Amino acid sequence: MKYLIIDDEPIARVRLREMLGRIDPSGYILEAENGEEAMSIYEQEAAEVLLVDIRMPGISGIELAYHLSALDNPPAVIFTTAYNEYALEAFEANAIDYLLKPIQQDRLKRALAKADPITKSQGNALKEGGSRSHIAVNQKGKIKLVPLHQICYFRAENKYVAVRTRDARYLINETLNQLEEDMDDEFIRVHRNALISTRFLEGLEKIDDNRWCVLFQDIDDKLEISRRQTPTIRRWLRNKPI
Amino acid sequence: MLNRNYHLDFERGRFPFRLIFISFALLFMALGFSNGTYWDSAVTPFQLVIFGGVLLVWILVSLIMLRILYGLISSRKIAGGIFVCWLTMTGVALVIYLFLLIYSDFDPERLRQLTRGVLTPTTGRTLVIMVAVFSPFLLWVESVIFANKAALAAMETKTFSNLDFRIRPHFLFNTLNSVAGLISIHPKRAETALYYLADVFRVVMADKRQLVPLKAELDLAEKYLFLEKTRLGERLKISSKIDPKSVGIRVPVLLLQPLLENAVYHGIETRFKGGTITMNIRVIDNELIIKITNPLPEGNIKRESGNKVAQDNLRDRMTKSFGRKSSLDAYQAESSYNVIVRIPL
Numbered sequence: 001m002k003y004l005i006i007d008d009e010p011i012a013r014v015r016l017r018e019m020l021g022r023i024d025p026s027g028y029i030l031e032a033e034n035g036e037e038a039m040s041i042y043e044q045e046a047a048e049v050l051l052v053d054i055r056m057p058g059i060s061g062i063e064l065a066y067h068l069s070a071l072d073n074p075p076a077v078i079f080t081t082a083y084n085e086y087a088l089e090a091f092e093a094n095a096i097d098y099l100l101k102p103i104q105q106d107r108l109k110r111a112l113a114k115a116d117p118i119t120k121s122q123g124n125a126l127k128e129g130g131s132r133s134h135i136a137v138n139q140k141g142k143i144k145l146v147p148l149h150q151i152c153y154f155r156a157e158n159k160y161v162a163v164r165t166r167d168a169r170y171l172i173n174e175t176l177n178q179l180e181e182d183m184d185d186e187f188i189r190v191h192r193n194a195l196i197s198t199r200f201l202e203g204l205e206k207i208d209d210n211r212w213c214v215l216f217q218d219i220d221d222k223l224e225i226s227r228r229q230t231p232t233i234r235r236w237l238r239n240k241p242i
Numbered sequence: 243m244l245n246r247n248y249h250l251d252f253e254r255g256r257f258p259f260r261l262i263f264i265s266f267a268l269l270f271m272a273l274g275f276s277n278g279t280y281w282d283s284a285v286t287p288f289q290l291v292i293f294g295g296v297l298l299v300w301i302l303v304s305l306i307m308l309r310i311l312y313g314l315i316s317s318r319k320i321a322g323g324i325f326v327c328w329l330t331m332t333g334v335a336l337v338i339y340l341f342l343l344i345y346s347d348f349d350p351e352r353l354r355q356l357t358r359g360v361l362t363p364t365t366g367r368t369l370v371i372m373v374a375v376f377s378p379f380l381l382w383v384e385s386v387i388f389a390n391k392a393a394l395a396a397m398e399t400k401t402f403s404n405l406d407f408r409i410r411p412h413f414l415f416n417t418l419n420s421v422a423g424l425i426s427i428h429p430k431r432a433e434t435a436l437y438y439l440a441d442v443f444r445v446v447m448a449d450k451r452q453l454v455p456l457k458a459e460l461d462l463a464e465k466y467l468f469l470e471k472t473r474l475g476e477r478l479k480i481s482s483k484i485d486p487k488s489v490g491i492r493v494p495v496l497l498l499q500p501l502l503e504n505a506v507y508h509g510i511e512t513r514f515k516g517g518t519i520t521m522n523i524r525v526i527d528n529e530l531i532i533k534i535t536n537p538l539p540e541g542n543i544k545r546e547s548g549n550k551v552a553q554d555n556l557r558d559r560m561t562k563s564f565g566r567k568s569s570l571d572a573y574q575a576e577s578s579y580n581v582i583v584r585i586p587l
């Protein structure tokens with residue numbers, strides 16, 4: 001069995017490693033200090049069971065689990081948490097395993113015994129609890145996490161949604177409606193096919209009589225906006241905090 | 243004990259219907275016990291006047307006592323307590339009367355004999371009516387007149403008891419987890435960590451009104467930071483500069499720890515590589531100036547709540563001890579978050 005321990009506290013990792021060694025002496029144990037590192041380790045060596053701390057720098061354990069649940073062969077995820085930093089009821093309701101710190105060995109053993117791969121519906125349930133800070137994109141078979149604050153816009157293109165950052169462009173398999181629902185006010189829908197970040201919004205440009213498009217800082221792309229949304233964006237630009 | 247309930251029941255001058263109801267029940271019980279015999283004895287107009295006078299005097303005395311009590315004793319709790327005691331004493335007199343009444347088989351003659359003429363059925367009856375009916379009224383009057391003061395007193399006790407400083411459970415359970423981990427790899431440090439954890443919680447649970455020398459606060463801060471360092475390892479670095487003149491200055495207890503806890507929680511734990519918390523303590527122009535700085539959280543993290551609770555609470559406690567001259571200001575610089583505390587000497 002292959003395990004991956006994800007916790008930002010070194011001693012917490014040592015302790016888990018020790019306990020895992022006692023429960024499953026033949027197990028192979030990997031460690032990561034944070035969600036981002038866990039993702040890259042997971043790509044190279046797909047562990048079957050992940051022990052995930054919830055509060056970590058960068059992406060939280062919750063978000064990590066959400067991204068993992070979207071994979072083809074997701075691992076089993078067991079959360080470790082000090083306190084109800086996340087609503088534990090949500091875990092209970094969706095049969096998501098968690099261990100309270102200080103972690104007890106027999107609890108861990110029990111959790112491992114019934115550990116099942118995390119399902120898509122569990123992942124979605126987790127997403128409800130906290131807003132997303134990253135978008136997981138598939139890049140040459142590898143998963144890359146793109147922070148929301150680097151994203152200029154999302155645009156629906158055929159079956160996919162294009163994600164545009166300052167330096168790159170990715171395709172993701174999500175719907176614009178779903179994305180809009182997940183994002184907070186930082187992103188606004190400017191058109192049926194586009195969701196843009198106000199962080200990069202620079203101004204408006206006239207295309208012809210009553211059609212306008214938005215301009216972004218740092219990138220040259222222009223996106224047409226729907227007539228209905230024009231006043232909203234104008235208003236936003238007027239009140240823009242500088 | 244007594245006056246805590248008293249404050250709860252009479253906050254904001256709410257009319258004590260429940261108490262009135264109980265007193266009337268008591269009154270009717272007392273009247274019921276006295277079987278017909280001495281209701282026959284007619285009350286003379288002279289007696290009525292006397293009773294009325296006694297009643298009036300009693301009410302006046304109670305109210306004057308109330309005023310004097312609240313004027314003399316600055317603690318609302320104690321003044322309220324004494325007033326309630328006074329009413330209770332008169333209440334006890336009522337119970338004694340009832341007891342004597344039963345003991346004398348409701349015979350007016352025997353009652354008179356038992357009390358050597360001090361208590362007659364009629365005087366006893368007056369007592370019952372006085373205490374049973376007017377005590378709640380007096381309490382109500384008190385609560386109406388002093389509603390604001392009582393509310394203030396209640397607030398005072400509240401801010402100092404449960405609403406105040408909360409250490410994050412997150413810290414407690416994570417520390418316990420690291421102690422559990424340390425036991426096998428570094429038993430000595432595990433032992434130290436447990437002692438320190440106990441010390442930190444002893445102070446957290448103690449009376450928050452007291453002032454302590456800054457030295458004690460620095461010791462506590464050191465223990466707290468030791469625990470956080472156990473957890474976070476290399477990610478937490480501390481740099482402190484402390485003016486030796488400052489260590490004897492008396493400051494509110496739990497001055498540094500909550501601010502350091504905020505710094506760790508927001509400024510270190512959220513960062514991949516952690517960072518340095520700097521603590522600079524100086525004495526300038528009859529003022530103690532404490533500055534605590536931590537790096538800003540990394541990435542696009544939304545500010546978590548919790549900072550303000552500790553700061554507001556501390557500011558409150560400082561104002562209570564030092565008045566308006568003390569201050570707590572927080573500001574965000576380009577890459578750091580700073581808290582400055584000023585305490586007049």
